[in-house]
Amino acid sequence: MKIKKEISERIVRKCLECAKQIPIILYSDGSYRNGHYFGKLPLYTKAERKKELRGGTHKSKIGNHWFNVCNYDPKPYKHIEYWECPKCYWRY
Numbered sequence: 001m002k003i004k005k006e007i008s009e010r011i012v013r014k015c016l017e018c019a020k021q022i023p024i025i026l027y028s029d030g031s032y033r034n035g036h037y038f039g040k041l042p043l044y045t046k047a048e049r050k051k052e053l054r055g056g057t058h059k060s061k062i063g064n065h066w067f068n069v070c071n072y073d074p075k076p077y078k079h080i081e082y083w084e085c086p087k088c089y090w091r092y
């Protein structure tokens with residue numbers, strides 16, 4: 001038995017690569033069409049970035065690799081959605 005998708009909403013987002021408007025169709029099952037979504041990106045103020053740098057780092061081991069990890073996580077003031085149009089997505 002095939003479940004029919006129903007359009008729940010139509011939204012317009014901006015491509016973060018080329019700044020072109022992307023008309024996106026959202027379906028009732030949570031899928032979408034006409035764009036590629038990569039999640040939400042946090043935005044930080046310059047003051048929060050300075051606090052992060054002043055906080056310093058410590059070494060942490062994951063598997064066989066060592067990484068420098070920040071001691072202070074900056075608090076974002078806003079999140080933006082990362083969308084790309086198909087042309088920009090398939091260019092790489």
